[in-house]
Amino acid sequence: MSLRAHPTLVLTTLALAALLGLSACQRPEAKSKDKADAKPALLIAPEDLRQVGSSGLVGAPVLTGSVQAARRADLRAEVAAVVLQVAKDNGEPVRQGDVIVRLDSTAIRDNLTSAEEALRASTQSFEQTERVLQRQKTLNQQGMTSMQALEDAELRRNAAQSDLAAAKARVVSARQQLTRTEVRAPFDGVVSERKVSVGDTVQVGREIVKVIDPRSMRFEGQVSADRMGEIKVGQAVALRVNGVAEGEFKGRIERIDAAANATTRQVEVIARFEDPASAPKVAGLYAEGRVDTGLQTALVLPEGSIVRQGDEAHVWQIDGTKLKKTAVQLGERDARRGEVVIKTGLKAGDQVLRSPVGSLNDGQPVQRVAAGGAASGVRTAVVKP
Template identity: 55%
Template sequence: MLRPSLLILAMCLSLAACSKGGKDGKPSDKSASANTERPLQVTAEDYVTIQNNALASGPVITGSVQPERKADLRAEVSAIVLQVLKENGEAVRKGDLLARLDDTSFRDQLASSEQAARAAQQTLDQAERQLERLKTLRASGMTSMQALEDAEIRRNNAQSELVAAKARQVAARQQLQRTEIRAPFDGIVSERKVSNGDTAQIGKEIMKVIDPASLRFQGLVSAEAVTAVKAGQSVSFRINGYEQQFIGKVRRVDPAANATTRQVEVLVDFTGKDQPRVSGLYAEGRIEAGSTEALTIISSALIRDGDKSFVWAIQGGLLKRVPVVLGERDVRRGDYAVTAGLKSGDKVIRQPISTFKDGTKVDLVASAGTAAAPSVTEPSVASASASSTGK
């Protein structure tokens, strides 16, 4: 079933076709003149009035989205990779086993150190018993002072050896634990660097783990604009791969500029509910350091022609193609500042179409919700748009 607007359009086109010609099928001069003089009906929903608005201004910031909590997990021992338990993108909990290295030699070292610690403990126990016997004999005058001192020295040496053996045991156990790569916090595996059978040298990167809930915008601003940036200022920016605009707040401005680019890093926290879940994406926006009053126009009313821009304005009851000069874009709403071509109070078609002609007569009518059905002899912006779409 046709919608009412399309049905009315079809009736308009049918009547127009019937009135184009006489009996011989040729268009008459009277009908052609009527067609050229029919005005375009425009409602309040079809145009926007140009007026002064607050235009957010501030320095441009570019950078990328990076996590605050991230860990590059590296091998602390040299061993063969036996098993990799997590893949890229998998969620992990703190303490989860991510990868396992060959621990054969480290288990042998731990067993050896444990045996050495037990032997050192037995030696100490024997030295202490010997010392106690000599103390008893010395009290009854049955042994020399030199023998007692020698027993004390052996006891002290046994104590030192036991301490060293226990230290070697602890080191061996730590080495064994380092063959298991575990997650340092709750997060996601962002990059896997090894596979089963690889040789992991000390310092070799095994995996990267990030916390997606800690993402922030790490951007750079030019040195000339850094004096206008302060902690707490709002930032509007877009991220590659996302349609919506993100809102943040400046947390910190680095006190030192980059030695190569001479730009200053600015750290921005997300303040909105929507946050990206992917790190490393490029982002660009503007820090709202201030606002100015300027004529603004919505982006949908603009038509681009190369480097030039123009709009369809209603002037003196006629539709006029007016070139405009644009200024900065508002970072919050996406509107553009108009520096030339329009003045306050001008009416501009909200969503122009390709079939508009310069000089077409325009009638401003009541809103579509309160007006009666349009006359079959007078086209409207809505019907013109539907006709253009149908083509």
């Protein structure tokens, strides 16, 4: 059978071929469309999230000061001498009674030797005058000596007794001076500041070394007199210490001075750490505190979790297994703590992205992973519908 004899068969064959070709051309496009419809899931680890919380420190009184040791001692020279040895340096621990600095004791030892010889001579003189007095008393009772001789003997005995007492005092003083050539730790602690070196000549009253007890750290700060009416002994304080990465420390106001500084018009406030074991062990660090007055409580979030677009702001909230773009209304900003008050849009306990970056979509699936499994909320995995 020829093709010319059956034109209908020819048309049917050509149409079938065209349909097959069209179908073959559409298959890659369909695959591409399916692939495009796959939704990227956001991999989120616990460290990528931040929980919305309330704070009672909004507008609270600010304390500025430093961390200091409540138990500290400034050891000064009690004798004039040359420094022979420095046994402990800055940062080294000391036990009570340990020698920290040793001074030259040569001249003081000579004085002690001289005082001891004078004491020996005074003792002998007193004993001799005492024997003479006893003999004069015996002779006077027998009528063999006059009353004047007895009184003279008693006067010599009394003078010798006074010389003996003075000689004993000089020996005690010389021995005390000798002990003062060794500067010892008054309590268990750490050498915080050494101010002399071997060969230095120190005079009486010169500061030699400072010793602190790191277990007695506390916050010593000042507050403006205008805010004095808001603080009381026993109130909680949130402390931030410069150079310490542990975050905030909890404390309690322990003492408020009764007089303001005549120059700054600020009042000194002392606060103790609630957990002394975790308190900073370095004295002199700058610190800032916020007193929890409890007068105003509001929801707060760090600025890094908030995305601003002109006059509007939003956060990326975790809504079950999806990412939700939530508009928020902002309030007061705490420049010191880097937090912003959230007026509307969130409630306490809501979870938001800590640092939203990259391309995020409203309704995007969320996949939770173990700690360290995501990188600040920017890693994604394709999840097919």
